[in-house]
Amino acid sequence: MSAKTILYVEDNEFNRKIVRDLLARTSYRLVEATDGEAGVTMALQESPNLILMDIQLPKISGLDATRRLRADPRTAQVPIIAITSYALSGDDQKALDAGASAYLAKPYSPRELLDLIRKLAPES
Amino acid sequence: MPPQAASHPENGAVPAPAPHLGWGEGLARFLLTRSPLGLVVRWFASVPGSVHAKLLCGFMLITLVLIAMGATGLQIIAKMSRQSQLMHQAHDRGTWSLQMEHAFAMQMNFTSLALILKDEATIARILRENNRFNNTMARIEEASPPEERELIQRIRTAQEEAMTTVADIANLVRDGRLDEATKLQVAKEYPLYVQIEALINQVVKIEQDKMDGLRRSVAAENQRALILMGGFVVASIGLALLLGFVISWSFILPVREAQGFLGRVATGDFGARIAVPNRDEFGVLADHLNRMSRELQRLHEDQRAAARELTTLNEKLKRASMAKSEFLASMSHELRTPMNAILGFTELMLDGIYGEIPPSLKGPLTDVQANGKHLLRLINEVLDLSKIEAGRMELSLGEYSARDVVETVTASLRSLAAEKGLEFSARVPEDIPPAVGDAKRITQCLMNLAGNALKFTKEGRVEIGVEPKGNTLLYRVSDTGIGIPQDQIGRLFEEFRQLDATVAHEFGGTGLGLSITKKFVELHGGRVWAESQVGKGSTFFFSIPLRVDKGRPT
Known part of the structure; x- marks a missing residue:
């Protein structure tokens, strides 16, 4: 069985690097997008097994991108982990309402993120 | 004769609630509008002289005829x-x-x-x-x-x-x-x-x-x-009727005018003006009424201008408040993103993702991580307080267990207590009922108080607990710390307040924890207070209604 693909949509280079480094020692294949629109395009292109979606993104927000992915039958079932900002009240609920499978508040612990990824898309 | 004299009493913009219109009234109106009597009435009204003098003249005339x-x-x-x-x-x-x-x-x-x-x-x-x-x-x-x-x-x-x-x-x-x-x-x-x-x-x-x-x-x-x-x-008889008609209508017409005028003023038409041909007390009355109307109009316009100004100001404030909220949201994100990188990379390094780290670096890296977490807490507190101040803090209510709240806090702080060599215990009665509230915020409150207690206690013990009391849950944190002077207990919950600068230096902290705790408790409709003896220790209490219906915005 081939390696599982994870899509990370995040505009900050350093945060992308953390996940890149975190997953380097695992079997997951990581693909990256830097804004909501590119995220949606890449999700349809790469058919990832799991998507990490930052909520505040350029062009279209993570919430809108999530809604679009949920509306498309090709990505409707893919687990999506929303990365929320703590100070925006109700962000967690908004993310779940938009269709996210789980959420993680920034700043997250890489260890916890890996646990969550493994839970939603176990390594083959 | 002034031009308005040609108008008859019924042509005010808003007619006064017409008194009973009997045949007598109809006849009088006919005479006033269709006969020269109307002119005579207006001429008589315009004769300068007091009402008293006019009445006296009328009676004298009839008396002369009788003589x-x-x-x-x-x-x-x-x-x-x-x-x-x-x-x-x-x-x-x-x-x-x-x-x-x-x-x-x-x-x-x-x-x-x-x-x-x-x-x-x-x-x-x-x-x-x-x-x-x-x-x-x-x-x-x-x-x-x-x-x-x-x-x-x-x-x-x-x-x-x-x-x-x-x-x-x-x-x-x-x-x-x-x-x-x-x-x-x-x-x-x-x-x-x-x-x-x-x-x-x-x-x-x-x-x-x-x-x-x-x-x-x-x-x-x-x-x-x-x-x-x-x-x-x-x-x-004819003279008496004529004089009676002329005199009475020369008085009734301005009264009717005034009636209509006051009716219009009463409905908010402050621009209304009254015009009567009278040069007697009724003329003076009309002048006063016009002055009153002008004054009312002026006041009304002033008030409307003030209201407009207030509306504009309100709009500005609303926009400012919105801008502040947006700024807060964006600040939260902007501050958190680099924090995520700092804490993330530190954790990855400590976890050996980048290979085994030399033992001499383990200490400094742990310090980086601890200070990063501390900085994050400070950021969170400042943002929380800003949100509360902006009235944007909303509770997310749900059923929760007070036991879970106490256990979460105990679990988080157990290692800190152990490090300081303090006895740290929790007390929760067996029969504690399930409650409705914002568990995350209540946990934050208890965490703040317990964290403070551990911070300000050098030896002895810290005890946290919760118990039902009537319709509320009473949370309590007691310590054997330095205590608080009686005269300063009241000021504890004010923002940015610590007992003195040396305390801040020695123990750290933003001084925001207590005021945030107070605001969250009050959002729940509860109350927070403290009892203390200097040198012996303090006990902090806060009560939260068992079932919170709706958060109270600050």
């Missing part, structure tokens, strides 16, 4: 009385004349009787009748009118002649010369009688003519008096 009527009546009565007196006089003179005639006839009769009876008694009766004639004659002569004087003179002459004749006849009778006496009577006395009768009849005729004249004059006078009095009555 004239009385005087004329008296004059007529005096004239009638004089005519009546003249009538009586004429009547008396007629009666007297007839008495004279009667006396003379009796004289003639007794003369004839004397010729038959030939006695002295009858002759004496002749003389008596003669005297009666003379007496009556004297009354007629007295105050006789000039036209009768000549007649009366002739009667007297004839009478004197008749008297002489009668005396002759009497002597002849006494002498027994009856034939001569009879001849004398026939030849002389009888013609004298006829003559006197004719003269008396003339006098009677004159008096009767006079009476007829008087009678006609009295009838004519009566007629005239009737017409005059009727005229006066009609004139005085």
